[in-house]
Amino acid sequence: MLQVNAIGKIYQNGARALENVTLNVEDGEILAVVGGSGCGKSTLLRLISGLDRATTGTVSVDGVTISEPHPYIGLVFQEPRLLPWLSVAGNVGFGLDEPDTTRKAQRIGEALEKVGLSRYGARWPKELSGGQAQRAALARALVTRPRVLLLDEPFSALDAFTRAELQDHLLDLWNESRPTLVLVTHDIEEALFLADRVAVMRPHPGRIAQAFDITLPRRRDRTSPEFEAVKRDVLRSLNSTLALHKIAS
């Protein structure tokens, strides 16, 4: 279980990015965190990943306290961040700690196949499309089999069609090994399509305003009335945080 216990982050310039955020995410749960820009979503993810250190509070996975990057936790960034000097296969295997080279190549091959890139292993990253590059980044994070996978607006730079395709794909991948997913997004539809629970954040300082359990059966139909109804609720909550934001500033 991923436990985020009353964490807060105050940056060196005094900005309070996050205050007293507590979250318990069950094994295999998909949690989506939504909110306007500047509400601390990305900060939250960076603290969980161990890239940044929380000013207060703790993060733990299965009882292990996380204060720096840890093999239990994988992270997919907003941009693919592939290393341009490595082939696609080299990128996917970048974080794979497997001394046996045949075994390593095999695992890379499997990971590439899972994201539909088996023909692209020998290519350079510059030869991939945006969607393909983000798939490779997904494979790089999943190949090490993390217990918790963090995704920081992973599909926000893609066109609507590719985005929907990758959302489907992410669910397929999740179904195979059921890692815990924490997805930060500003796309409510994306959150509702994927998540078991949606946490709405509000800014100044960043904190969780409200959480919604999404019980609709999966693959959710984005156009069904039930989907629309939940979307309305979440939107209303989000809008009230935005209204607060305006009053505050």
Add this chain to the structure above:
Amino acid sequence: MSATEISLPEAMDEQRSAARIPKSRLKSVWLGVLLPLLLALLWEASVRTGLTSGRLMPPPSRIITTLWNLWQSGELTTHIAATTLRVFSGFALGAIIGTLFGALTGYSLLARRLLDPSLQALRAIPSIAWVPLFILWLGIFEESKVALIAVGVFFPVYLGVSGAVLSVDRKIVEVGRIFRLSGFELVRRILLPAVLPSYIIALRSGLGLGWMFVVAAEFMGASEGLGYLLVDGQQLGKPDQILAAIITFAIIGKLSDSLLAAIAAPFLRWEDRFGREA
């Protein structure tokens, strides 16, 4: 994954480029030599027709004859070998030290604050100003010459490496951090490959300066080398010999630069850049 699936598009690429590059290459080479060729012909014609005497500025044919004679007697080979060896030794020394200091000051804030101000101050000294001191310290033979060339090579390499390490994208470094690379591994797997393109450019400008400084070094007294040919040509009033040495400099300088670029090219195929050819 089957081999044919990968090799097919690559083979097609190769075929296409094999058919395309030579033609455009040839054209660009032709365009490149057009101007000097035209000027040479004009000068030759003006001397032949008696328009100019060509005493101080010998025509191309005389320069070629001089080059040929120097080559035939084996002198040219000796001079080229001496100069190239000096440049190579000085370049190796300057490049290695420049790389080490550049990597250190780029990577560590403490090292940068400690070393960079002094190195920048030393850089402000015109390198030729070291000549008298190097001669006093190291004598008039090879050591002082190699030292001067090394100083010339050091600074561009140092600046290039240090600046390149500093400007490595934080986002890419974070990829290394998320996979828990630290210290040496981070340098080896992220920083070094990331700075490679600018490193090659730094090495090339260092090598260029090396060729520049070898002349200064050989002016301070040498019995062989292309710089000696220059001084000798001036003292004995042989402008054709001076021009022959200058042309030789141009040729081996360009060759060594192309060699360095060619050695580096296979390591830089991943680059996604605007311009393909220089």
